[in-house]
Amino acid sequence: MSQPLIEVSGLAMRYPTGRMALTDASLTVNAGELVVILGANGCGKSTLLRCVAGMLQPTAGRVTVAGSPISNLTGQRLADARMALGMVFQNANLVKRRSVIANVMAGTLGRHRNWKTALGLLPHSERPFAERCLDEVGLLGFADQRAGTLSGGQAQRCSVARALAQRPLALLADEPVAALDPEAAEGLMSLLKRLAHEDGLGILCVLHQPDLARRHADRILGMKDGRVLFDEKPSDVQEVAVSALYAKAPLETLPA
Numbered sequence: 001m002s003q004p005l006i007e008v009s010g011l012a013m014r015y016p017t018g019r020m021a022l023t024d025a026s027l028t029v030n031a032g033e034l035v036v037i038l039g040a041n042g043c044g045k046s047t048l049l050r051c052v053a054g055m056l057q058p059t060a061g062r063v064t065v066a067g068s069p070i071s072n073l074t075g076q077r078l079a080d081a082r083m084a085l086g087m088v089f090q091n092a093n094l095v096k097r098r099s100v101i102a103n104v105m106a107g108t109l110g111r112h113r114n115w116k117t118a119l120g121l122l123p124h125s126e127r128p129f130a131e132r133c134l135d136e137v138g139l140l141g142f143a144d145q146r147a148g149t150l151s152g153g154q155a156q157r158c159s160v161a162r163a164l165a166q167r168p169l170a171l172l173a174d175e176p177v178a179a180l181d182p183e184a185a186e187g188l189m190s191l192l193k194r195l196a197h198e199d200g201l202g203i204l205c206v207l208h209q210p211d212l213a214r215r216h217a218d219r220i221l222g223m224k225d226g227r228v229l230f231d232e233k234p235s236d237v238q239e240v241a242v243s244a245l246y247a248k249a250p251l252e253t254l255p256a
C-alpha cells in the first residue's frame with residue numbers, strides 16, 4: 001500500500017499548565033479515506049488535530065503530511081506544508097457581509113502571496129476555480145449572495161468549499177456538524193465522504209455522534225485520556241467500546 005497521507009506516531013502534548021493532553025497517540029489517514037475520531041470532552045481530540053495542522057508543536061512524536069514532517073518545520077516551510085491541509089471548524093467563520101464566492105476565493109489566498117493579497121484583495125483569476133469548489137458542495141447558485149443569508153448547513157458547506165479552494169490533499173474537520181440540525185449534519189457527512197471517496201482527499205474528522213460516525217466513516221478511532229484506544233472499521237466497533245469512551249474515569253486515573 002502507498003504511504004499514508006497523514007501519519008501520526010507517538011504524539012505527546014503537555015501544555016504549559018502541566019496538563020498532558022496527548023500520550024503516545026498514533027494514527028494514519030490514507031488518501032480517499034474518511035477517518036472519524038470519537039471521544040469524550042477533554043480527551044485530546046482538538047489538541048491532536050491542532051498538532052496535525054502544525055498549529056501546535058507537540059512535546060514528542062512526529063506528524064508527516066504527504067511525506068513532509070510537519071512537526072519539525074517552522075516559518076515559511078511550515079506555511080507551505082500547511083497548504084496541503086484544509087481546515088473545517090465547528091463554526092463556518094464566514095465574512096457575512098461579503099458574497100459567498102468572495103468567502104470561497106479567500107481560501108486561495110495562501111497560494112497567492114503578493115502585495116495585492118497582502119492588502120486583502122482577492123485574486124479574481126481564481127473565480128472559475130472557486131465556482132467549481134462551490135459547485136462541488138452544491139452552492140453554485142448562491143455565489144453572489146451575501147454569506148450572511150446562508151442557513152447554518154449552507155454556511156458550513158461554504159466553509160468546506162473555502163477549504164477546497166486551497167487545493168488541499170487532506171481536510172481536518174473539528175466537530176463540523178456541532179451546530180447543524182440532523183438533516184444538515186447527515187448532508188455534510190455525506191459530502192465529506194464523497195470528497196474522500198470520489199476526489200481522493202484524506203479526511204480526519206472529530207465527531208460527538210457515534211451514529212453518524214458509524215454511517216459515514218471508513219474507520220473510527222476511539223480516544224480516551226490522550227490515547228487512541230481503538231482504530232477499526234465501523235462494523236468492527238463494539239457498542240461497549242464506544243460507551244467506554246464516554247464513561248467517567250476517576251480523576252486520579254487520568255494522566256498527570
Ligand SMILES: Nc1ncnc2c1ncn2[C@@H]1O[C@H](COP(=O)(O)OP(=O)(O)OP(=O)(O)O)[C@@H](O)[C@H]1O
Nearest residue numbers: 015016017019021040041042043044045046047048
Ligand atoms: N491551551 C491549553 N492550555 C492548557 N490546557 C489545555 C489547552 N487546550 C486544551 N487543554 C486541555 O487539554 C485537554 C484536552 O483538550 P482538547 O481540547 O484537546 O480536548 P477535546 O477532546 O477536543 O475536547 P472537546 O470535545 O471538549 O472539544 C483538556 O484537559 C483541556 O483542558
